[in-house]
Amino acid sequence: MFTSGRPKAVLHLTDSEHRMLVKLAEDRHAPRNVALRCRIVLTCAQGVTNREVARQIGVNETTVGKWRAQFVQKGIAGLYGPSPPNRGGRPKPELSLSEDERLRLEQIKKLGPPSAALLSEVLLASASGLTNREIARANGLAEHTVGRWRARFLAKRFLCFGLTSPRATHEHDEW
Incomplete structure (x- = not known):
């Protein structure tokens, strides 16, 4: 045949x-x-x-x-383990931080309220090249939450990431 x-x-x-x-x-x-x-x-x-x-x-x-x-x-x-190389999926845009953004996030991480510190830690880890899955596991978050925070940061940059907590607002509101 x-x-x-x-x-x-x-x-x-x-x-x-x-x-x-x-x-x-x-x-x-x-x-x-x-x-x-x-x-x-x-x-x-x-x-x-x-x-x-x-x-x-x-x-x-x-x-x-x-x-x-x-x-x-x-x-x-x-x-077992990860998929072989060349795994498909939607590519994620690179998250790069300016020196000012990195310093501000470090400051929030150290001095800000716990939820803002967590957000800062997630963004810094994302900028370092870790995957959403690795960041989520390390911080006790859902993988999609890390992806959502990362996407919002990329979309709005630093304007929405002062000391305001994303958990302090209603789940469906923009923050």
Whole structure:
């Protein structure tokens, strides 16, 4: 039978790999992303195309190709941790601070009320190149909250970031 497109990575599972993948795919306490990756690999091992695996599982065909190749290269350990390089997603504009903004944020971080200090810490960390996820985990915030604060800062710059707390206003009001 003739197949078109790039050749896919050949995927063969040992009995122990198959058992481990099934266990992880069905484990309610396993991280969801790891369970999904295990289901992708298990379906790929049945010999079907990436397109068919994507259709069956409900993911993008590119995602199937990434995790097939990652498993072939690194085995089950490759299914843990971050996505392989060139992960998609919307690019985030760079957050760069002027020296005045950086000094003002440092001052608010040290002397301002706790909520303004937290906002300052988030913005400084974002300007240092950390991801929204890393900042959120370090500060006990939701990832989307970090992204929202960052976006508002980029949109309005320093005008809205005096000592006013974003938590002090109503959730849907602009601050």
